[in-house]
Amino acid sequence: MFKFAFFFAFFLFFTTNTTSGSHNNTSSCPTNSCKNGPKISYPFWFSQGSLPDQYCGYQELGLFCDDNGNAIFSPPPGKYYYVKDIDYANHILKLVDFDTANITCPRALHSFPLGNLPLSHSPLNSNLNFYYNCTHYPSSGVPPIECLSSGANRSFVFLMGNETEGFDCQEKVVVAVLKDQITSHDDGGLINEFAGAMNEGFLLDWQTTTNCAECEASNGTCGYSNTRKETLCFCKDGTTKSNTCQGGGGSRTGLSRLIIGLIIGGGIGALLICILVYSFRRKLSPIVSEIRKVKKIHQDIEALIRSNGPLPIKRYSYSEIKKMTNSFQSKLGQGGYGQVYKGNLSNNSPVAVKVLNASKGNGEEFMNEVISISRTSHVNIVNLLGFCLEGQKKALVYDYMPNGSLEKFIHNKNLETNPPLSWERLHHIAEGIAKGLEYLHRGCNTRILHFDIKPSNILLDKKFCPKISDFGMAKLCSNTQSIISMYGARGTVGYIAPEVWNRNFGGVSYKSDVYSYGMMILEMVGGRQSISIEASHSSETYFPDWIYKHVELGSNLAWDEGMTTDENEICKKMIIVGLWCIQTIPSDRPAMSKVVEMLEGSIDQLQIPPKPFIFSPTKTQVDICTTTSSSD
Structure with a gap:
């Protein structure tokens, strides 16, 4: 009976619409192109000379051709960009700044003015941060852009997030470029790549405009009238209406019969559902409760995403x-x-x-x-x-990170597939992770505490550049907030700071991440000995305790006779830094900025830290961790 009711409704619809016809209003949406550009079609529209009285497309997405036959997009206020490609299937627009195109040493004049345009930066972009006419800057370590410098005033470029302090500059400009055009992780290599990257352009995604959402939802095609200054909706039946086609422009008779059919069919269906619910209400009750629970979770997630503003992804x-x-x-x-x-x-x-x-x-x-x-x-x-x-x-x-996680290189069981990392590379990885944590703690507008730093959450790209991942345990707080409140423990056994599982050791703060980092780099060193960071507390080989004795006695730390003096120095430096990071009292641990300084500095400047009270909770003591953390 239920199926019959809906069959009856759709039968009425199809039998009353066979003569109404369906006309695609293609004449209102012409396709154009410039001599050297992609085809220009909906939602873009073409204008050459004066604006048309009305057109088909989003009001904000008008294009025109320049004298050389290039397609141009000119967002307000008076900026010009070459249109290199339009991917209509994936809603992607590729642009190149008119002011910097085909210039050997381009000077970025402005960022792209997104404003209220229905456009957003693609996740395939990266941002370059240009500092111009700097009167004060670090005397060493950061190479200037010589072709954009004049006299004592120097100019610099950074990949956003890699900026350093100590600059006093007259102008700063952020420019988007394609990620795959930037292959260097150091500032020196970036100087050789930024011109080519800017000339290659950047990508923007387009979304449905607010004015056109109702029209497109009614199966119409959006446009605009310059004479009436209003949004138009071109309908499939050939009519032009304001804002919406009100159901697609079919005949009123057919629409009325469809509504009647749906009411009748819906009524019968609703009656059947009521009977079923009444008959099986006890069986349905837990199912309904679960559905409501899932719906509430979904609504909470959506509300939290909206409350954090538009996401740049x-x-x-x-x-x-x-x-x-x-x-x-x-x-x-x-x-x-x-x-x-x-x-x-x-x-x-x-x-x-x-x-x-x-x-x-x-x-x-x-x-x-x-x-x-x-x-x-x-x-x-x-x-x-x-x-x-x-x-x-x-x-x-x-x-995608082709080299997977750091964990598989530390606990390496297949030397043929995954050859062991050199000490120099281990040091580079430790330094990169430290810089990433320093950025999370100090470089963001909002401080981010990770709470699950461990080898399996460190991914390695094709050049073994480390990337901190898995922010499922993370907690956000203001930069001025030193101690945070947190219910229960979070993290992975063996890396949890003492204060996270027992507040008697001190307040939970960014220093809790420092502890996890320290345990991890000690494990990176200990991986050569296959000593687990989660070794039994009764074991004489519990690594931090064992290694402190060797450092304290000044023993040779070489794991094998083949280690060079430099490798032994790297090994000892990582151990000393790790031991500083796992100090029991949070205030005794260094900030990540100090950790970076220690890793980059000389071993002779490092002092042996006090012996930490080394203890980590057993799994029964922080059982919550096994249910709230991944074991990947």
Whole structure:
């Protein structure tokens, strides 16, 4: 009976609309092109000379041709950009700044003025930060852009997030470029790459404008009237209306019969549902309760995302996630949080897609990760490209890290597949992680405490540049807040700071991350000896205790006779830094800025720290950690 009711409704619809016809109003949406540019079609519109009385397209997305036949986009206030490509399938616009195109040493004059345009920066972009006419700057370590410097005034460029302090400059400009055009992680290499990157351009994603949302929802095509100064909606029946086609422009008779049919069918269906609910109300009660719970979680996540303002990352549909992973064909890993799959974006850029388990808590970890990482931009922080949230389906899209996690190199069981990392590379990785943590603690507008620093959460790119990942445990606080309140313990056994699981040791703060970092770099050193950081407390080989005795006695720390003097020095430096970081009292631990300084400085300047009261909670003492942290 239920199926019959809806069949009857659709039967009425189709039998009353067979003569109404369906006309595509293509004449109102012409396709144009410039001599040297892509085709110009909806939602873009073409203007040459005076503005047309009315046109089909978004009011903000008008294009024109210059005298050389190049397509030009001119957003207010009076900026000009070459239109290099328009990807209509993926809503991507590629632009090159008119003022810096084809210049050997370009001087960026302005950022792209997003304003109220229906455009947003693509996650495939990176930001370059230009400092111009600097009168005060560090005397060494940061190379200037010679071709943009004049006399004593120097100019500099940084990848956003890598800026250093000590600059007094007359002007600063932020410019977007494609990530794949920047391959150097140091400022010297960036000087040789920024001109080519700016000439290659950047990408913008476009979204439906607020004025056109109602029209497109009614199956119409949006436009604008310059004479009446109002939004138009071109309907499929050939009519032009204001704002909406009111259901697509079909005949009123057919629409009325459809409504009547739906009312009758809906009424019968509702009656049947009421009977079923009444009959099985006891069985349905727990199901309804679960549905309400899931809906509440979903609403809480959506509300939290909205309260944090527009996110600078793309939101994907679940169908897009399936498409980019080829229906989840290639699995990279699995943990308590869910599964990670390899995928490809529309431009064939490889990505890692983390699909969270539907039953994973109340969505707190998902919200933490999206909001925390979307606020960051640093070479040592994993880059979040986008996320998906559809009911219980949650996924995160990251840059693909071909070398996987640091953990597999520390506890290396297959020397042929994963050759051991050199001491120099281990030092470089430790330094990069420290800089990433320093950025989280001091470089963001909002301080981010990670609370789960461990080798499996450090990813390595193709050049073994470390990236801090997995912000599910993270907590945000103001830069002025030294001690934070937190219910229960969070983290992974073996890396949790004493004050996190027992407040008698002190308040929880950014120094808790410092402790986890210290345990991790000691493990990086101990990995050569295959000594676990989670060794039994009764064991004589508990590594921090064992290694402190050797440092205190001045013993030779070489794991094998083949270690050089420089390698032994790196080893000892990492151990001393690690021991400072795991001091029991939080105030005795250095800030991450000091850790970076210690790693970059000479071993002769480092003092042996006091012996820490070394103890880490057993799994029974912080059982909550095993349920709130991943074991990936």
